[in-house]
Amino acid sequence: MSVLVWFRTDLRIDDNTALHHALSDREQHVAAVFYATPEQWREHAMAPVKAEFLWRTLVDLRTSLASLNVPLHVRVIPRFDDIAADLVKLCAELQCDVVFANREYAINEMRRDNTIEKILDEHDIAWHCYDDAVLLPPHAVRTQQ
16 A cells, blocks of 8 residues: 655645655655646636646755655646545545645634545545644644633
8 A cells, every 4th residue: 555645735745744754654656736726726716826836836846755756746626625535536546545644724724624624534535634834733722811
């Protein structure tokens, strides 16, 4: 079997918690995926310059991952809602039984991840999501109030 790392806004190989954990078992084949969601981007008014920067960064990421023998699959689908079905399909194609990702905290992204976690579980695919871009995850520090 193999494992899949889902890159989202964390388009880097250095200091990437999900990638680190995926690569920790040298016996497993590791693949990576990035989902481009142009309709979602348009709804959220992503500037064309940001989209162009994203595509250029993906080219660099693909090169960096290749140096680690990790292929990057870039999938273009319309919206977040379409990711779950495609992710299950990709896992079947690659014979992946584990998906690694770094957590995102925006509301749409959190909803997407909750749905994906349930669907992956239904297909016996493990989901490992990490707090990567923060010192402490939201709600980790609470006052007495």
